[in-house]
Amino acid sequence: MIQVRDLYKQFGxxxxxxxxxxxxxxxxxxxxxxxxxxxxxxxxxxxxLIEMPTSGDIFFQGQSILDKKTNINKVREQIGMVxxxxxxxxxxxxxxxxxxxxxxxLKLSKEEAYQLAVKLLKKINLEQKIDAYxxxxxxxxxxxxxxxxxxxxxxxxxxFDEPTSAxxxxxxxxxxxxxxxxxxxxMTMVVVTHEMGFARExxxxxxxxxxxxxxxxxxxxxxxxxxxxxxTREFLSKVL
Amino acid sequence: MPNLQRTRRIENAKSSLxxxxxxxxxxxxxxxxxxxxxxxxKHFYIQGTINTIVLAFFAVIFGVIFGVxxxxxxxSNSQVLKIVSASYVEFIRGTPLLVQLYxxxxxxxxxxxxxxxxxxxxxxxxxxxxIAGIVTLSINSAAYVSEIIxxxxxxxxxxxxxxxxxxxxxxxTSMRYxxxxxxxxxxxxxxxxxxxxxxxxxxxxxxxxxxxxxxxxDTVRTNTFQPFEPLIFAALIYFILTFGLSKLLGIIxxxxxxxxxxS
Numbered sequence: 388m389i390q391v392r393d394l395y396k397q398f399g400x401x402x403x404x405x406x407x408x409x410x411x412x413x414x415x416x417x418x419x420x421x422x423x424x425x426x427x428x429x430x431x432x433x434x435x436l437i438e439m440p441t442s443g444d445i446f447f448q449g450q451s452i453l454d455k456k457t458n459i460n461k462v463r464e465q466i467g468m469v470x471x472x473x474x475x476x477x478x479x480x481x482x483x484x485x486x487x488x489x490x491x492x493l494k495l496s497k498e499e500a501y502q503l504a505v506k507l508l509k510k511i512n513l514e515q516k517i518d519a520y521x522x523x524x525x526x527x528x529x530x531x532x533x534x535x536x537x538x539x540x541x542x543x544x545x546x547f548d549e550p551t552s553a554x555x556x557x558x559x560x561x562x563x564x565x566x567x568x569x570x571x572x573x574m575t576m577v578v579v580t581h582e583m584g585f586a587r588e589x590x591x592x593x594x595x596x597x598x599x600x601x602x603x604x605x606x607x608x609x610x611x612x613x614x615x616x617x618x619t620r621e622f623l624s625k626v627l
Numbered sequence: 628m629p630n631l632q633r634t635r636r637i638e639n640a641k642s643s644l645x646x647x648x649x650x651x652x653x654x655x656x657x658x659x660x661x662x663x664x665x666x667x668x669k670h671f672y673i674q675g676t677i678n679t680i681v682l683a684f685f686a687v688i689f690g691v692i693f694g695v696x697x698x699x700x701x702x703s704n705s706q707v708l709k710i711v712s713a714s715y716v717e718f719i720r721g722t723p724l725l726v727q728l729y730x731x732x733x734x735x736x737x738x739x740x741x742x743x744x745x746x747x748x749x750x751x752x753x754x755x756x757x758i759a760g761i762v763t764l765s766i767n768s769a770a771y772v773s774e775i776i777x778x779x780x781x782x783x784x785x786x787x788x789x790x791x792x793x794x795x796x797x798x799x800t801s802m803r804y805x806x807x808x809x810x811x812x813x814x815x816x817x818x819x820x821x822x823x824x825x826x827x828x829x830x831x832x833x834x835x836x837x838x839x840x841x842x843x844x845d846t847v848r849t850n851t852f853q854p855f856e857p858l859i860f861a862a863l864i865y866f867i868l869t870f871g872l873s874k875l876l877g878i879i880x881x882x883x884x885x886x887x888x889x890s
Binding site: 435437460461462463464465466467468470472474475476477478487488492533536537540 | 787797
């Protein structure tokens, strides 16, 4: 579904990604782990061109998204993204947050959009918050709504950029539960996280990144019980 | 929180008392002066005040319109637009308003650009000189307004644009529905300040003979041979205009905050 070929990214003189190759298949849950500054978030942000790669190519459903002829907005409609800082729109209600993009882009009527929002909110047990503003929600609620906002566009892939890192510990569970449910429903997911438990339980494949490169990849079992590379071992010994 | 409200009320009462005391002191000083001319020359002041308000009103309107355009150029991705708008802002901010006024009033006609009288419903005829004043003040104000708007837009968290674009929305749609409504809350208070500045700075057009409040006050001075009191009276009118405006803006701001917190 997504192919990354020889991807490089520099910020000024700082080389953050050094030749990434990656294939993500339909229905996979790819979890990217690694120390901070290893380029995991940058890689994720390159997948929908929120960050522009310096060189290399990215294919989404066989089509290069870096091609000048590709309409990146159309591609982004099919790639949902969830951010560490939630990034809900503070001046819109939960309803408007969820339905803003579908109404503008999928041309849903007010009624259709409302039904969609109710359906999605029921999934995360927050339908009573439909008229609330984000400022009145807890971090966990905000992030669950941010997930649902991305789902409202009915994307084919979901990208998660450290979705639980800005949350109080007691709220991490509720967000991970939504993500797990999503994985069970067959959603293709790419998740950058420090939640090793989630990686082990839900991930179909785990990538370990360090210094802009994918050092090691394999099933959760391979990575967590029998890491081959010394740097993977070192990292896991610190976080587990 | 009734307690908080109570302390606030006491604070308000205190500050009103101080204001009243200050006003009393000023009144005592003023009572030593001779304001008998006001009766005879009140039409001068009324006409001058109206002219100042009209001048400031149009300068603010056009200043905001130009200012929005320039700020959008400033945050665009085009290097050319960026350089043009940045130079504009730097030039206007780096030269005195008086020089700008002379350049436009004396300079442009030498290049063949003349200012004609304009007839408007309700307001009546606006003379050409007046137009030159409005143009100068608008051009000047636009530079400051554009900086206010640029700062307001850039103060909105970058994640907002990223989230909007990640949903597939275009830059323009994101700007209009996501960034701008949030930026407005940063912009409005500073913009109110700019309006007040325009009212005050508009007094400079009196040097090219536009009959604004300052010009009229000068006329009264020469007619009455009183060098001081006519200016004090003009200052008072300026103050009423700016203070009234700032109170009005304060009310509007408060309204916005209430609608914000109830949301």
